[in-house]
Amino acid sequence: MIGQESSQALTAGSSLRLVYDSTRRIGLGSPLHLDYGQRIALLGPSGDGKTTLLNLLAALARPTAGAVRYYPRHDGCNGRPYLTWGASDWRVGEVEAARRQFGFIFQDAHLLPRLTCLENILLPARLYGKTNNGETNGPAEDAIRGWMEAFALTRSEEGAMAGHDVAGLYPHQISGGQRRRVAVLRALANDPAIVFADEPVNGLDGELQGLVMGFLSRWVQARPESRLLIFVSHNPLDALRWSDRCFYFRGGLLRELEADWFRQRMAEHMAPLEVTDAHRARMNRWLAP
Template identity: 35%
Template structure:
């Protein structure tokens, strides 16, 4: 991000600046934590980084692609190919088994089949979930669901992983396990990752910590 800002509202009396002009970068192998109080701009930063909304001003590039050059349809394709999302509730589909949760992602990109199933099994093995491949989400613990969500985020080999409060529904031990696993995979696979979190207990597992307050980056 270079000089990226986001302003909501039309008139000067109703405008709200969610993010002031900001420079922000994350590199392959890094897991960067973004922390700050509610309303500080963390969610806005994450949705901009995830190409889910466009900035009011400034430039965003991911894997060398300037997002401003893409149409809405191209942005949707770009998100599928280059960005993996891990959300606080895992957002698994209740009626799909674990392996199917993963293979659905490449199917959406037109790359299903045996190769996708093999990749899914490889990821599940790396994350200690091979024995859960045939289980439904209701049969998994909270920590296992988040590990499945991480595996799903890696399925299309994206350059960027975005995690929104991935430990919010977990106890301290399970939350730390999930972030440690995410950090390990990010480093081993050369991904860039950004994690918004309120969980101070996992910050030591991150490469850097960026603090936001009132839409401004204070450090990082």
């Protein structure tokens, strides 16, 4: 296993930022240190920079200033203790090596239309040689099918979550919610070190939201020494329920939320199972400047 003796996974200095134009920018208010075994939530309303920050940390966007450092936990980085990408140090080989260690869940499913759902899920593992042929660390196809059953994507005779078998179907033949769940499983098929999830439960009903987020949480907990989840949410209740640390933007700078304080405020002002749009608006006001 490659990496440092500590559990650090991603770090970035306080100088990390991206400038959209002369008037709009996002950045870090202080150095950022994220460890393996954590579930990190980026919380806030639409348009405040959460997705942009996710892209910077995932080596999908080049910052205007500063750099990100990733400490690998998997083989495949040529024995290097860390990989770096930034404004003045954007090396294609280094960026591609890091991306191979990551799983991505985008706001839109982005499934390939000419591949079946099962082929879409297995694609990252096959591209990166992790098809569990006895020499790799990706999940076997039967394990993937087990995941699909857990996500109500295969036919089951029992339980309220029983669903249709979509493994051999194409993306246009299934619902938006099913496409979303296929995209989540695709992000895990490569056995990634870090999963970057942009609104992973967007468009799913309450039961499926809990199913997906619970699955992602258990995925981290199954191997906390080598897995990290970073997800975007606009729902404060979900962000706090499924995260160990929660961040939000204030004045274009990232701040860490004092989770104990926030949970106390929620307990004082509302029943936990009765969260209306008005309640969510109140939560967001607590985060406002």
